[in-house]
Amino acid sequence: MKVKLIKGKVWKFGDNVDTDIISPSIYMDSPEELREHAFEAIKPEFAGEVKSGDIIVGGRNFGCGSSRESAPEVIKALGVGAVVAESFGRIFFRNAIAIGLPIITCPRVSEVFEEGDELEIDLKGAKVRNISKGKEIQSEPLYHDVLDIILKGGIISLLKGMQKNE
Amino acid sequence: MGMTLAEKILARKSGKQEVRPGDYLTADIDLAMAHESFAGAYLNLASAGIQKVWDPDRVVVVLDHYVPAPTERSAGIHQIVRSAVEQLGIKHFYDEGRGICHQILPEEGHVCPGDLIVGADSHTTTYGAFGAAGTGIGMSEMAYVLATGKLWFRVPSSIRFQLNGMLPRRVMSKDIILHIAGKYRAEVAQYRSVEFSGPTAGSLSVDGRMTMSNMALELGAKFGFFEPDEKTIAYLETRVKGPIDPIRADADVSYEEVYEVDVSGLEPQIALPWTVDNVKPVSEVGEVAVNQAVIGSCTNGRAEDLEVSAEILRNKKIHPRTRLLVFPASRAIYQEALRKGWLEALSEAGASICPPGCGVCFGAHMGLLAAGESCVASINRNFRGRMGSNDARVYLGSPATVAASAIEGKIADPRGY
Numbered sequence: 001m002k003v004k005l006i007k008g009k010v011w012k013f014g015d016n017v018d019t020d021i022i023s024p025s026i027y028m029d030s031p032e033e034l035r036e037h038a039f040e041a042i043k044p045e046f047a048g049e050v051k052s053g054d055i056i057v058g059g060r061n062f063g064c065g066s067s068r069e070s071a072p073e074v075i076k077a078l079g080v081g082a083v084v085a086e087s088f089g090r091i092f093f094r095n096a097i098a099i100g101l102p103i104i105t106c107p108r109v110s111e112v113f114e115e116g117d118e119l120e121i122d123l124k125g126a127k128v129r130n131i132s133k134g135k136e137i138q139s140e141p142l143y144h145d146v147l148d149i150i151l152k153g154g155i156i157s158l159l160k161g162m163q164k165n166e
Numbered sequence: 167m168g169m170t171l172a173e174k175i176l177a178r179k180s181g182k183q184e185v186r187p188g189d190y191l192t193a194d195i196d197l198a199m200a201h202e203s204f205a206g207a208y209l210n211l212a213s214a215g216i217q218k219v220w221d222p223d224r225v226v227v228v229l230d231h232y233v234p235a236p237t238e239r240s241a242g243i244h245q246i247v248r249s250a251v252e253q254l255g256i257k258h259f260y261d262e263g264r265g266i267c268h269q270i271l272p273e274e275g276h277v278c279p280g281d282l283i284v285g286a287d288s289h290t291t292t293y294g295a296f297g298a299a300g301t302g303i304g305m306s307e308m309a310y311v312l313a314t315g316k317l318w319f320r321v322p323s324s325i326r327f328q329l330n331g332m333l334p335r336r337v338m339s340k341d342i343i344l345h346i347a348g349k350y351r352a353e354v355a356q357y358r359s360v361e362f363s364g365p366t367a368g369s370l371s372v373d374g375r376m377t378m379s380n381m382a383l384e385l386g387a388k389f390g391f392f393e394p395d396e397k398t399i400a401y402l403e404t405r406v407k408g409p410i411d412p413i414r415a416d417a418d419v420s421y422e423e424v425y426e427v428d429v430s431g432l433e434p435q436i437a438l439p440w441t442v443d444n445v446k447p448v449s450e451v452g453e454v455a456v457n458q459a460v461i462g463s464c465t466n467g468r469a470e471d472l473e474v475s476a477e478i479l480r481n482k483k484i485h486p487r488t489r490l491l492v493f494p495a496s497r498a499i500y501q502e503a504l505r506k507g508w509l510e511a512l513s514e515a516g517a518s519i520c521p522p523g524c525g526v527c528f529g530a531h532m533g534l535l536a537a538g539e540s541c542v543a544s545i546n547r548n549f550r551g552r553m554g555s556n557d558a559r560v561y562l563g564s565p566a567t568v569a570a571s572a573i574e575g576k577i578a579d580p581r582g583y
Contacts (some may be wrong), residue, residue: 021551042550074479091303163214
């Protein structure tokens with residue numbers, strides 16, 4: 001299967017960006033309010049300025065903390081095309097896959113990208129390129145069944161497909 | 167080569183003789199747990215056109231995060247959950263007031279050693295205290311589990327914390343796990359399975375083990391195990407129907423890392439804002455005035471925690487600048503604390519005794535903080551903005567430390583009480 005390259009402008013975050021920062025509890029029960037307040041404690045301008053197709057680059061342990069699916073969900077709802085980080089909180093990683101948000105673990109990504117750089121991801125080949133600086137990082141590929149969940153648009157789409165085939 | 171607890175359980179549940187770290191597999195789920203998150207999982211299920219769950223007897227639903235409902239919106243979520251459990255024939259439903267999910271599941275006999283349990287809550291690692299592989303997932307994956315009874319896993323590598331030495335008086339298992347977080351940092355168990363072992367692990371009560379398995383998640387862990395022993399069996403045998411499998415890791419297992427932790431002489435530990443691994447011994451924290459002190463949560467709201475808090479606060483008064491909130495983790499614990507006079511001692515000291523629930527810990531309701539305020543709490547996270555204002559500060563400590571701090575109105579060492 002041919003997998004489209006994902007391309008976008010980088011928003012850069014540091015280490016240990018937790019799920020309470022991404023999806024503050026007090027707005028969690030309203031997706032509309034949550035969209036206005038995502039990342040507010042550390043980057044208040046993000047929610048207002050992020051453009052469709054932009055890409056988040058995180059440091060270590062991105063999305064650590066809670067199992068709230070609203071964390072990857074609000075990132076997707078703001079139009080972010082993918083999340084790349086040096087490492088992830090494991091439930092955030094699974095949840096991103098489960099809702100079909102492209103996600104990839106990539107060593108040294110914080111060193112190689114500055115805010116505003118143009119980034120390109122080959123999800124199948126696990127390659128992350130800095131187009132602005134002409135650099136490429138090879139990462140560990142996602143397991144084929146896991147990649148398949150992302151490409152199908154998430155685990156609920158997978159479930160719908162299984163229903164049809166029965 | 168033998169297998170670790172994580173490998174053994176994932177092999178059994180996927181019908182394989184042997185599995186190794188890095189393997190991907192699909193496993194049969196023994197039990198699925200959700201709280202208010204069940205509403206989202208149910209709506210996802212319905213959107214896929216599915217009207218039934220794979221096995222209603224293997225699903226447990228507990229309302230604990232927004233109880234009693236603080237807003238009309240959360241009341242509406244509760245309404246969806248109540249009607250969904252009825253429609254789907256889920257009998258193991260614990261409505262608001264029964265307690266926090268991670269207390270209710272073992273208390274009501276839903277957790278067995280060797281089980282694979284998924285919960286739509288990150289602290290599902292708590293069940294590792296009983297030798298069960300418990301781990302957190304989101305509500306879309308929960309919908310998938312509800313439909314199929316299966317889920318994909320990557321077999322984690324395993325690390326072991328060998329705990330040696332005797333804990334000093336008023337130093338608790340919470341202090342051990344905070345010490346580990348501070349020393350080895352919040353990523354030491356990222357994508358890994360943790361096994362706590364050694365003589366100190368055996369000497370801890372079931373309550374104390376649950377605190378550590380609960381917070382294994384804050385080290386990034388997928389599972390946080392203690393091997394079942396006679397204490398586990400004593401706790402479970404009156405609650406669990408059917409035989410109890412005393413599962414153990416094989417003797418010839420090689421762990422990715424083994425960390426030796428000596429707890430003798432350990433000081434009470436404090437995690438400072440805004441990460442769980444920003445830890446110092448209480449003597450190095452300095453003068454930190456606290457406006458609020460919280461005893462409770464899925465980490466530290468159990469009998470042992472309320473007992474030590476009551477011992478420290480009996481015949482004392484809390485400091486005038488400090489508000490003390492106490493949340494027993496379940497109704498059964500609340501009643502035990504009532505019978506044993508712990509709640510009376512806490513109330514006499516000036517505490518507000520609140521209903522069982524999680525709301526305060528993640529800033530939903532019942533004790534949010536204003537800008538500039540500080541709180542010392544026996545909970546599991548001190549992330550920025552988690553308990554109200556982005557400019558409030560939360561410090562984590564044991565229930566003993568919280569109780570002593572409430573008396574002094576500042577972060578205090580419980581060893582003097």
